[in-house]
Amino acid sequence: MKEDDENMARIAEYKPPEWLEMALAECAAPARFGQRWKEAALVAYSVKKLRRERESAGFMALPVANYVESLAKLATVDLREVLTWAAVSDLRELTLETIAPMIHLLQKLGVGLREALILVRIGMADAAGFDTISAMAKRSGDRRENELETCEAELLEVESQYPRDLYMRVRQVLSRAAEAFGEDRR
Amino acid sequence: MDREEARYLAEDLVRRLLLPEEQAYLDFAQLYGGRFYRYFLSHGIPSVDARDLAADCVTDIPLRAHKYKVQKDGSFHAWVMALMRNAAADWWRRNGNKRSDPLPEDLPGQAGVRRSEDRSMIAAVHEALEQLSVEDHIVVELRYLGEERTFAEIAEFLGRLYPDRGVVTAGSVRVRHHRALKRLEQHLSRDTRIRLRRGTGSYKE
Numbered sequence: 059m060k061e062d063d064e065n066m067a068r069i070a071e072y073k074p075p076e077w078l079e080m081a082l083a084e085c086a087a088p089a090r091f092g093q094r095w096k097e098a099a100l101v102a103y104s105v106k107k108l109r110r111e112r113e114s115a116g117f118m119a120l121p122v123a124n125y126v127e128s129l130a131k132l133a134t135v136d137l138r139e140v141l142t143w144a145a146v147s148d149l150r151e152l153t154l155e156t157i158a159p160m161i162h163l164l165q166k167l168g169v170g171l172r173e174a175l176i177l178v179r180i181g182m183a184d185a186a187g188f189d190t191i192s193a194m195a196k197r198s199g200d201r202r203e204n205e206l207e208t209c210e211a212e213l214l215e216v217e218s219q220y221p222r223d224l225y226m227r228v229r230q231v232l233s234r235a236a237e238a239f240g241e242d243r244r
Numbered sequence: 245m246d247r248e249e250a251r252y253l254a255e256d257l258v259r260r261l262l263l264p265e266e267q268a269y270l271d272f273a274q275l276y277g278g279r280f281y282r283y284f285l286s287h288g289i290p291s292v293d294a295r296d297l298a299a300d301c302v303t304d305i306p307l308r309a310h311k312y313k314v315q316k317d318g319s320f321h322a323w324v325m326a327l328m329r330n331a332a333a334d335w336w337r338r339n340g341n342k343r344s345d346p347l348p349e350d351l352p353g354q355a356g357v358r359r360s361e362d363r364s365m366i367a368a369v370h371e372a373l374e375q376l377s378v379e380d381h382i383v384v385e386l387r388y389l390g391e392e393r394t395f396a397e398i399a400e401f402l403g404r405l406y407p408d409r410g411v412v413t414a415g416s417v418r419v420r421h422h423r424a425l426k427r428l429e430q431h432l433s434r435d436t437r438i439r440l441r442r443g444t445g446s447y448k449e
Binding site: 069070072074075077078079081082083084085086087089091092094095096097098099100101102103105106107109110143166 | 438441
């Protein structure tokens with residue numbers, strides 16, 4: 059018993075040698091770095107929740123911005139931190155310059171290439187003032203099994219009415235999107 | 245790291261990450277953020293880039309947890325370490341050729357670049373820490389290598405990581421702390437890189 063007490067007293071009084079404390083201090087990360095890693099962890103948690111929501115919701119024929127926002131609402135996730143992490147400044151901006159981060163974000167959420175391209179195409183049609191959603195709903199009725207084919211058919215029809223410059227822009231964005239899908243982000 | 249400990253950590257942390265449980269993501273950051281950072285620093289990555297790369301790993305690796313497969317001879321920890329090494333190699337692949345001239349070695353704090361003697365010292369500490377058991381490593385990590393935690397806070401952290409082991413007390417953490425530092429002292433006092441550093445008078449004896 060006395061020996062135990064002595065051991066405990068020695069442990070309580072133990073002070074590491076100064077050289078060891080200094081070596082550890084030199085290796086220590088600044089405290090603010092810990093905050094950065096905590097934020098990074100919370101982004102991962104939010105993305106995981108979004109991904110889970112995406113798994114249960116599946117595909118929805120919506121403009122890409124509305125689709126991501128709907129998932130965030132269902133998952134009760136604040137999108138701001140996730141968008142900053144993904145380097146997406148505006149979900150509604152679909153250009154050659156902004157499409158790669160958007161596609162990488164969709165990939166992180168578990169969206170496949172075909173679906174991602176449809177979401178982007180609906181987003182671009184919506185931004186140009188073409189109503190694809192109600193047309194798709196009319197065409198597919200209650201059937202969900204061929205939803206992607208239905209969307210693609212409707213989009214082809216809508217895009218055939220685009221002015222040439224818009225049509226070319228859409229093609230370029232889609233081509234960059236497909237390329238970005240195959241990239242390793244980091 | 246002890247194999248049984250590593251396996252246990254894998255089972256429970258992976259399970260919590262997949263749920264997903266918010267605290268598991270924060271625990272992962274506490275467990276690995278500093279470790280990633282030191283590894284990247286010791287491999288010549290400048291401090292700010294090492295911090296950001298560590299943050300990328302803290303986000304990306306837990307999101308890949310569903311790809312981790314429990315293996316007889318592997319562990320979650322080993323898997324995480326492999327991804328960390330890949331991240332460093334990728335960083336060098338992307339950035340290595342951007343430097344036309346080698347940076348001067350004797351510019352302390354220059355653009356966050358550590359001198360080579362600092363890097364080798366960090367590598368020595370990193371390697372010595374890897375020799376400790378996972379729990380001893382955690383105690384040293386939380387006590388000395390980031391925001392300083394009390395023994396009670398460390399006990400709470402260990403209690404979350406090892407829920408089946410019953411209550412972890414601040415007293416038992418204090419004992420572990422003593423043992424861990426003694427071991428670290430043993431490892432590092434034999435290490436040439438540290439001996440050289442002590443020989444230069446950088447460290448008070």
